Amino acid sequence: MTQLLEVRRLRKIYEGHGRIVEAIGDLSFACAPGELVCIVGPSGAGKTTLLKCVAGLIAPTAGEVVLGGARVAGPPPGMAVVFQEYGRSLFPWLTVWRNVALPLEHHGVPRGELRRLVDDALAEVGLADVHTAYPWQLSGGMQQRVAIARAIAYQPKILLMDEPFAAVDAQTRADLEDLTLRVWRRHGITLLFVTHDIDEAVYMGQRVLILSASPTRVIEDLAIDLAAERDQLATRSSPRFAELRSRVYEHIQRAKRAGAGEVRP
C-alpha cells in the first residue's frame, strides 16, 4: 500500500544557551491513507517536537517528512492541526463562526461553499447554536470542539492532534474521543493522534506507536486488533483492551527506566 505520510530517520537537536538537547534520536514510521495512528510515550519524549516536525512548523535536524510524495518544508496544504491549548489556538477577537471560517476565507473559498462548510462543521461537533459567541464564552470542551470544527471545515487529508483532550475533565474527554472517532470515520481522513494517556491511545488507535524517552525513537509499532466500532463501556471493559493496555504500559515503564538511567551532561 502506498503511504500517505512517511517519517524517515527524523532527528531533532535543539541548541542554545550552551546546551545541546537531542529531542528526537532516530525516528521512522509511516501512515497509510485513512489510518488512525496514536503516538504515546513517557512525558518529555519529544512528542510535541515530532508533531511540529510533521506539521512543518519546525525543521528537523536530519531526516525528512514526506506527505503525499512531497517533502515537507513548511506547513503543507491539506493538513490541519488541533493543539492541546484550545484557549490559545482560537482567536479571542473572532466569533466561533469566524474562527472556523478564517482559513477558508484566506484561501478564497467562494462565499456559498464557505458558509455550507462552516455551518456543517459546527453542526457536526454539536455547536450549531453558538455561531455568534466568542470562544472565551464557552467551556473548555466546547472550545476544543470549535478547533475540531475548524479542522473539519478545512477538509484536510491528514489531521494532527497534539494531546487535544489533556486539559478537559474526564466526562468531556470521553465525549470528545467519540466525536473524534466519528469525524475520522465519516471524512476518511488520516489521523495522527498524540497523547500521554495509554488508555486513550488504545481506545482510539488502529495502531499505537510507542516512543522511547528522549532522544526519541519508536520502541514498538503495535496493531490494535479491537473491533472497529469502539464503545466507551464495551471496548474499555473487554479483556483484549486490558491486554493491549498493559502491553503498552510495560513498554512505557521500561522506556522511562531506560531514560532515567541515562545520565547526560
Add this chain to the structure above:
Amino acid sequence: MTRALRSLARALGLPAVLFAVWWLVSAGSKSFYLPPLRAILDAFGPTWSSRWASDVLPSIGRLLIGYAGAVIAGVALGVPLGGRPRLRAALEPALELFRAIPPPALVPVFMLLFGIGTPMKLLVIVSGAVWPVLLNTIEGVRAVDEVLSDTCQSYGITGLTRLRVLVLRGASPQIVTGMRQALSIAIILMVISEMFASSSGLGYAIVDFQRAFSIPQMWSGILLLGALGVVLSLGFGVFEARALRWYHGQRSAHREDG
C-alpha cells in the same frame, strides 16, 4: 438606568465640588491675576465664539492629524521591530537615545528646519507622541501568542491576513495602552508648539491674552483646554471599549474560572 445615573454622578461629583469651591473662594477676589470664576465664565462665550474658527479648530485639526501620524508611524515601525529580534537588538539603543530627548527641546530645531508653520507643529506632536505607541506596539507584537501563531502557520494564513487578524489584533491591548498615553502627550505638545512662535491656535491665544493682560480670557483658554482633554479622553474610552471588547470579556471570563 439608575446605575448609569449613579456612575455619572460619581464621575461628575468631585469636579462639581471643585468648581463650586473655586466659585465661592474666588467670588470676592480683587486680585488682577486671579479673577473670580464668574468673570472667567463671562469671558468664555464672547472670547471663543470669535476665535473658534481662527484658533480652536486649527488646534484641534493639528492635534488630530499629528496624533494620527504618531499612531500610524508607531504601529508601522513597531510591527517589524516586534517581530524581528535581530532588528530590534540593532535599533534599540538608538531608539532609547531618541526617546530620552524631551520633545519640546526639538521645537527650536524644527523651527529652523521647517519654519513656524503647520508642518513644524505636526512634527513636534508626532516626535513626542510616537514613543508610547512604538514601544507598546513592540511589546504587544512580541507577546503575540505562540500557539495562535502556529495555528495561523499550519492553516497557511500568511501575509496581510496574518498581519490583520493575528499580529495587529493580538497586539491591540498594548497598542491601545500606548495610544492612550500618546493622546495626552499630543495635547501637551500641541499647546507647546503653538506657544513658541505662532499666529493661531489655543496655545498662541493663551499666550496672546497673557501678554495683553486679558486675564479672564487667558483663564478661559485654560478651561477650554481642560474641557478638550476631557472630551477626547471620553471619546477614547468609547473607542477602547469597542476595540478591546474581546480582551475585557476574556479577562473577566478567566477571573470567573478562578
